[in-house]
Amino acid sequence: MKNKILITGGAGFIGVNSARRFLKNGWEVHILDNFSRRGTDLNIEKLKNEYSTSKLKIIKADIVKDYSVLCVAVSDVDVVLHLAAQVAVTTSVANPRHDFETNAIGSFNVLEAVRLSDNKPIVLYSSTNKVYGCLEHLPVKEFDKHYQFHDKEIHKYGVHENVNLDYHSPYGCSKGIADQYFIDYNRIYGLKTVVFRQSCIYGPHQFGIEDQGWVAWFTIASMLERGINIYGTGKQVRDLLFVDDLSRLYELAIEKINKTAGKAYNIGGGPENKLSLLQFLDKLMSHMGREIPLAYSDIRSGDQPIFIADTRKAFNEIGWKPEYDFNEGFDAMSEWVKGNRGIFNSFFN
Numbered sequence: 001m002k003n004k005i006l007i008t009g010g011a012g013f014i015g016v017n018s019a020r021r022f023l024k025n026g027w028e029v030h031i032l033d034n035f036s037r038r039g040t041d042l043n044i045e046k047l048k049n050e051y052s053t054s055k056l057k058i059i060k061a062d063i064v065k066d067y068s069v070l071c072v073a074v075s076d077v078d079v080v081l082h083l084a085a086q087v088a089v090t091t092s093v094a095n096p097r098h099d100f101e102t103n104a105i106g107s108f109n110v111l112e113a114v115r116l117s118d119n120k121p122i123v124l125y126s127s128t129n130k131v132y133g134c135l136e137h138l139p140v141k142e143f144d145k146h147y148q149f150h151d152k153e154i155h156k157y158g159v160h161e162n163v164n165l166d167y168h169s170p171y172g173c174s175k176g177i178a179d180q181y182f183i184d185y186n187r188i189y190g191l192k193t194v195v196f197r198q199s200c201i202y203g204p205h206q207f208g209i210e211d212q213g214w215v216a217w218f219t220i221a222s223m224l225e226r227g228i229n230i231y232g233t234g235k236q237v238r239d240l241l242f243v244d245d246l247s248r249l250y251e252l253a254i255e256k257i258n259k260t261a262g263k264a265y266n267i268g269g270g271p272e273n274k275l276s277l278l279q280f281l282d283k284l285m286s287h288m289g290r291e292i293p294l295a296y297s298d299i300r301s302g303d304q305p306i307f308i309a310d311t312r313k314a315f316n317e318i319g320w321k322p323e324y325d326f327n328e329g330f331d332a333m334s335e336w337v338k339g340n341r342g343i344f345n346s347f348f349n
């Protein structure tokens, strides 16, 4: 393997963290991004200051509109990590066409570019736990500050990959379509595709907003002494995964491509790293040493009461499990938030 990777959406949160790992480990990294997300220019500026331009190439392009650029970009690499997306459920509800074009057609473009290339790079896809819908068939118990799965096995290990897919929300549908296309392009065309159904990821370089990236958003909002809106009871639980654990997984999945090709894996912090919104807010308030004003609104469509990824398949087949515990990961993220206070202030003034 020549060790050249193309990262679509590489200027975003997961992209820039992944780019840093691959660059550190000697890969040549090509980033293709349309820079539509706020903060992406700052992520790239920082990366360019850290790494020589001979190892890092930036392509400003759109996966929907610039198909010919995409074709040239995939023709020159060993691996494509496809992260570019419309990433929020709320904005998918407000503008389902844009969501569909970016996530379904954009991902189809990536797959087609790979299928029609001579080199046929490995292609990894960042799917989402939203492909499992609201999991209504898994009853939950309600506690003071959190929900919990009723079923003992699921409580212990989390949601397994054989749970039925049940796309809910335009975002769930568009990501789910791409998820299935990636698996099918392995079956039909023999492409080396791998799908990661990611739970909640957090870490430095996450320009979290109220619509998406809630761990970062709560941290940024509290640092700026802004109030926080909670949609629903706040008892919703997620298994939080630090972004370095995810980028390590991407690299391992490439190394083990003979085992991982054509497969989907549920990926998150697992049962050891689960927290409800209210439990996280308690931590945040004690970290900040002050109360954070909270307001409550109706639950958002497609919001699961709990999602915890059962990561045993990833462990058994790839040898991966999360290594960061939440406190360690949170310290790294909040240091980054503090260090960029001026930028966040300018965003909101």
Ligand SMILES: NC(=O)c1ccc[n+]([C@@H]2O[C@H](COP(=O)([O-])OP(=O)(O)OC[C@H]3O[C@@H](n4cnc5c(N)ncnc54)[C@H](O)[C@@H]3O)[C@@H](O)[C@H]2O)c1
Pocket: 008, 009, 010, 011, 012, 013, 014, 015, 032, 033, 034, 035, 036, 037, 040, 061, 062, 063, 064, 082, 083, 084, 085, 086, 087, 102, 106, 126, 127, 128, 129, 175, 197, 198, 199, 200, 201, 202, 213
């Ligand atoms: N962050 C999470 O918790 C999480 C959880 C599950 C799945 N995911 C998936 O992981 C991927 C990366 O998410 P992220 O958190 O880094 O989000 P992000 O918004 O930081 O990164 C997405 C990047 O895609 C770029 N982009 C958007 N539309 C594009 C287009 N048409 N052409 C080219 N570039 C485009 C944006 O500018 C941005 O840099 C997404 O596919 C997302 O659905 C993220």
